[in-house]
Structures are given as C-alpha cells and as structure tokens.
Amino acid sequence: MSKWWLKYIGLAMVFASGSVMAGKPVFELVIRDHLFYPAELVVPAGKKIKLLISNEDDTPEEFESYELNREKVILGGRKTVIFIGPLKPGIYPFFGEFNMKTAQGKVIAK
C-alpha cells in the first residue's frame, strides 16, 4: 500500500512550521516559585508574538489572561508556546490561575 498522502502531510507540516518560524518575535517567560519572570514583558504593538513559557517549579500552573484571551496548563518542569497579538498599545495583565496570589504579571504592548 502506497502512503503517497504522507508526503503531502509532511510537506504541509514543513510549510506550517515555516510560517511559524517566519519572523514572529519570540519572548520568554519563566515561572519560578510561583512567580513570573519578567513580571512585566514589553512587546511591540501590532505584531503577533510567540511566547515561550517555561515552568521551572515542580507543580503545574495555568497561564491565564482575560485581556489576552489566553488559557493554558503548563505542567511542572515543562515548557510551552502561546501566540498572542497583534495587540493595540496597552497593558494586558496575566496570572497563574493555580497560584493567583503570587503569580501575576503583565504584557505591555508599545
């Protein structure tokens, strides 16, 4: 049985990953001791941004932001990717839902 369609899936994935790689600025965020580092992330306005979040705690955290419309669980010791924007200039708070008291931060779009 020939798997000719696999080639197309492979090709599509290459294109998809290519489009992701194509010039979207990457910003990193670290979760440590239930705190976000940096707590204030300055990003360019009007651009889609790739957010790379690493959870260095050994407990899970949920990155959440009502203003950014984002919500994602990040297990302990893992990292993840979220895309945000394009954003209008402004302040967009985010928090760790599982440790809301300490895990607070904001994205500042300029």
Place this chain on the structure above:
Amino acid sequence: MLLDIIIIVLRETLEASILISVLLSVSKRQGVRFTWVPASLLAGLVGAVVYAISLGEISEWFDYAGQEVVNAGLQFTVYLLVVALIPVQWLGLARSKHVLRNLMSVIVFVALIREGAEIFVFYSGFLQKEGVLLKALTSGFVGGAVGLSVGAIVYYSLAMMRQSRVKLFHGAVLLLVAAGMVLQATQLLIQIDWLSSGAPLWDSSWFIGEASVIGQMAYAIFGYEATPSLLELCAYSLSVVGIVSVAALVIKFEKTVTPFEEYIK
C-alpha cells in the same frame, strides 16, 4: 486561596454538570432508563485521569500545540454529538432509544475527559504540599457541590415543565453549551496560531468582566467572551445556525410524519 479553589473547581464542574442534567432530563422524557449513566461517568473519569497523566507528553505534540488540539477536538466532538442528538431526541422514535442512549453516553464521556483532567492536574500540584491538600480538597468539594446543585436545579426545572415545552428547552440549553464549546475551541486554535487572530470587535468587560464571578460562570456555561474577534463571532454564529437549522428541519419533518403515525395508531 480558599475562594480561588472553590471557583476553579466550580468553573470546571459547572459546564459538565449542566450538560449531564439536560441529558438526564432527555433520558427521562424519552423513557430511557438511567442505567447508562454510571458507566459513562466512570469511563469519563478514567479518561480524565489518563488524559491528565499523559498531558505532559501531549502538550509537546505539534510544536507545543498538542493540548489545544486535543481540547479543541474534544469540544468540537461534543458539539457534533449534540447536533446529532437533537433529531434523535425530538423525533423520539421507538427505535432511536438505543441510539439515544449511546449518543448520550459518548457525550458525557467526552465532556468529562477535558473538565476532569484539568481538576486532576490542578490537584496534582497539591500532592507535594502536605497539609494544604486537605484544605484544597475541602474547598474543591464545596465548589463541586455548588456545581452539582446548579445541575440539580436545571434537572428539576426541566422535570417540572410540560412535555410540549420541554423539548424546546432541552434544545436551547444544549445549544448554549455546545456553541460555547465551539467558541472556546476556536480560541484555542487561535492561541496556537492555527487560526488567525483579529482585533476584538467589542469590549463588554465594563458590563460583565471575565474575571468577575458572573463572568466566569457565563464563560463556563456558554463560553462568554468579553472581547471576541470576528472569527470567534463567526464560529459561534455558525454553530448556533447549525443547531437551529437541524432543529428546524426536524420540526418540519415531524409535522409531515405525524399524520402518518396517527394513522397507524
């Protein structure tokens, strides 16, 4: 912290609780015995544990998009099953009881996987911290109990309705929950850049903030979004139109077959 936990668990429980209550009500009206319920609840919980355990690995699929892809897949599945459920429950044909029971079992199973997994992951964070776990479980129990109570209210409100009206209410609640799921799933696909994002069409957070308790409950029940983009609005409208047109077709079909059914009586 206590209130936070109550709200987290309540939020996860509420949607499933309302969905299951409506299905129980459908089951009762259609004369399908509740024997399907325990098995699908159990299967859903097992599924949730399996999903929670594999979440770390799944999250890394598709260049860290696995979690969104699986969650969105589960939500779209529930939507499609609800669309399929409407003709089956409205027409209420004798032979459809079997189909109805199976459909409802799968809906409960799929819905519980996602909601349950999040609760399990949340609690896994407390396992290392002794002493806190008990407190967290107690608060979680309160949240869960409130969620189940809302479900019970929905169930008994539906039970008190007249037969002629209840069908419409079943459809309406299912529509709200299912369209909300499509909206959330769309948002997940935007978050991983599989769908393009746009500027928000409006901002209704001055009216109902998403962070407020009402906002969170509205989010859990029908996917309330204070700043939706055009794509999200389209996805929501399409899913509403989908259910409404299936329902309209069923009503039309029902009218044409009723005389025949009366004839054979």
